[in-house]
Structure formats: structure tokens, C-alpha cells
Amino acid sequence: MELKGKIAVITGASSGIGALTAHLLGQRGAIPVLLARSEDKLRAAAERITGEYGLYRCDVSNSGEVEETIAKIIAKYGRIDILLNNAGFGRFADFIEMPVEEFGEMMNVNYMGVVRCTKAAVPHMLERGRGQIVNVASMAGKIGTARSAAYTASKHAVLGFTNALRQELRYSGITVSAVNPGPIETEFFKLADPSGDYIKNVGGFMMTPQYVAERIVKLIEKDKEELDLPRLAAAGIRLYGLFPRLADKLTYKMLNRK
Structure with missing residues (x-):
């Protein structure tokens, strides 16, 4: 995809990979539209963006x-070329x-947030016969x-939704993509892991937000359908x-560091 002039709507864009991806898209001539x-x-995140x-x-x-915001964006720009569902x-x-209410909160933002934004944007993409939806899921x-049942369930839902929607829209001109990153050095862990123990345990696997944002932009440019990081x-x-139960046993100590 040629990014110059493309309208790219990004949720969760006030910090982390959302803000950085908006900055990189702006550098390539796209018009990032930040939501949070x-x-x-x-406004602080937008200070780094060059151009419109x-x-x-x-x-x-x-x-x-969500419906009101997407309607405003369509009214102003006339279209949405890229929807990056990053909020979570x-x-x-x-x-x-963990209280049951917290399961509901994570599902409401991480999964239903993706559904709401996609539901609002897809009819406009279908009308034009082109577009790209990029859902930031997770390796989770x-x-x-262990200790991530609620978060993992919400991201399983995002992946299931993404895979099913990709099949439904395969010949519509709309690309549906999933990004599945491992741990990223962002503010996410201030809430997820206030003790800091998990960050210490997985320091060697931690990715920088810049690296992840760059790979997301490449995925968009190449129209790829999935990216694991x-x-x-x-x-x-x-x-x-191939071997889920065997892998569970072999990787238990390495993966369960929360």
C-alpha cells in the first residue's frame, strides 16, 4: 500500500506503539487520525507528527x-483507508x-472495542471496495x-474475530490483519505488573515500541495478513x-514468569 495521503485511524494512540505508529505513518505521508x-x-502525542x-x-x-467519532472522521476526510485497532x-x-468484573472490563475494551470500531468503519470501506483493518492482538x-487468564481470553477473542472477518471479507478489497507481539516496553506494564517483577523476568525478551511500530507500518505497506513478534x-x-500439550510442559518455566 502506498501510504501517502492515506487516512489512518489509530485507537489507543496517546502513547506507546499507537503514538509511535502514528508518527511513522505521518513521516510516510499518511494522515494519522489519533483516538484515545x-x-x-x-495532543502531547501529536506534537511529534509531521504534516497533517x-x-x-x-x-x-x-x-x-465510537459511532459518533467514526461518523465525524468520515464527514471530514470522506473515507478511512486504514483502521489500526490498538487500544487495550x-x-x-x-x-x-481476579474479580469477575475485571474479566468483563478487559473483554469490553480489548475485544469489544475492536468490534465496535470495525463495525463502524467497515461499511464505508465496503462502499469504496478497499481498505485495511489491523488488529493488535498479542502472543497471549x-x-x-499463568496469571493472565482474563487478558489471554480477550486476545484469543480478538484473534478469532480477526480470522473469521478475514474470511468474510476476503474478496471485498479489504485486508484484515493481526499483529501478535510479545512483551513491549510500554506503560502497559504499569497497570498489568505494578510490582515490576514480570519486566525483570522477561527483560531479555522485551521489545522496544519503536521496533514494533516499524514492523506494523511494514505490515500495512505490504498488505500482510499476520505478524508475530x-x-x-x-x-x-x-x-x-503442532504439539500444544508437549509445548505447554516444555515451556512452562520459560513462559510463566508473571
């Missing part, structure tokens, strides 16, 4: 806000200790680990798919 709950943080951009305060857990959060805790969506983990995912 905090307008102040959005848009920003809208939007809570992806609120259907009314996680908390790590033993299943027995493919391999479950880091590369070593991608190989492990394939092995896990």
Missing part, C-alpha cells in the same frame, strides 16, 4: 462515542484473585500463560500449534 480517552495525552493529522477523544468501550490494557493476577492470544516467538508459535 485523554485529549491532553493525544487529526485527533478525537474517544472511549472504545462506549458504542455511542491488561492486568496480571491469579485467576482465583495464541499461547496462554519477535521472530523467535513466531517460530515457537508454529511448534506450539
Whole structure:
């Protein structure tokens, strides 16, 4: 995909890989449209963007806000070429200790947020016969680990939704892509792992937000349908798919570091 002039809507764009991806897309001539709950943080993130951009305060857990925001974007720009569903959060805790309400909160933002934004944008893409939807899932969506049952379930849902929608829209001109990163050095862990223990345990596997954002932009440019990060983990995912129960036993100590 030639990015110059493309309208790229990015949720969770006030920090981390969302903000960095918006910056990189702007460098390539796209018009990033940043969405997040905090307008102040959005404005701070937008300071790095060169060229034209848009920003809208939007809570992806609120259907009314999502529909209203997408309608405003269509009214201003006339189209959405790229929808990057990046908004999400996680908390790590033993299943027995995590309240049921927190399962619902993660599912509402991480999964239903993707559904809401996609539902609002797809009719406009179908009308034009082209577009790309990029859903940021997680390695957790493919391999479950201890103390992340709620987060893992929400990302499993994102992947299932992405795979099914890809099949449904395969000949529509719309590409549906999934990005499945491992741990990234972002503010995500301030909430997910306040103790900092997990970050210490997986320091050697931690990716920089810049690296992940660059790979997301490449995925968009090449119209790829899936990206697993880091590369070593991608190989492990394939092995896990072939021998899931054996892989569970062999990788327990390495993966369960929360």
C-alpha cells in the first residue's frame, strides 16, 4: 500500500506503539487520525507528527462515542483507508484473585472495542471496495500463560474475530490483519505488573515500541495478513500449534514468569 495521503485511524494512540505508529505513518505521508480517552495525552502525542493529522477523544468501550467519532472522521476526510485497532490494557493476577468484573472490563475494551470500531468503519470501506483493518492482538492470544487468564481470553477473542472477518471479507478489497507481539516496553506494564517483577523476568525478551511500530507500518505497506513478534516467538508459535500439550510442559518455566 502506498501510504501517502492515506487516512489512518489509530485507537489507543496517546502513547506507546499507537503514538509511535502514528508518527511513522505521518513521516510516510499518511494522515494519522489519533483516538484515545485523554485529549491532553493525544495532543502531547501529536506534537511529534509531521504534516497533517487529526485527533478525537474517544472511549472504545462506549458504542455511542465510537459511532459518533467514526461518523465525524468520515464527514471530514470522506473515507478511512486504514483502521489500526490498538487500544487495550491488561492486568496480571491469579485467576482465583481476579474479580469477575475485571474479566468483563478487559473483554469490553480489548475485544469489544475492536468490534465496535470495525463495525463502524467497515461499511464505508465496503462502499469504496478497499481498505485495511489491523488488529493488535498479542502472543497471549495464541499461547496462554499463568496469571493472565482474563487478558489471554480477550486476545484469543480478538484473534478469532480477526480470522473469521478475514474470511468474510476476503474478496471485498479489504485486508484484515493481526499483529501478535510479545512483551513491549510500554506503560502497559504499569497497570498489568505494578510490582515490576514480570519486566525483570522477561527483560531479555522485551521489545522496544519503536521496533514494533516499524514492523506494523511494514505490515500495512505490504498488505500482510499476520505478524508475530519477535521472530523467535513466531517460530515457537508454529511448534506450539503442532504439539500444544508437549509445548505447554516444555515451556512452562520459560513462559510463566508473571
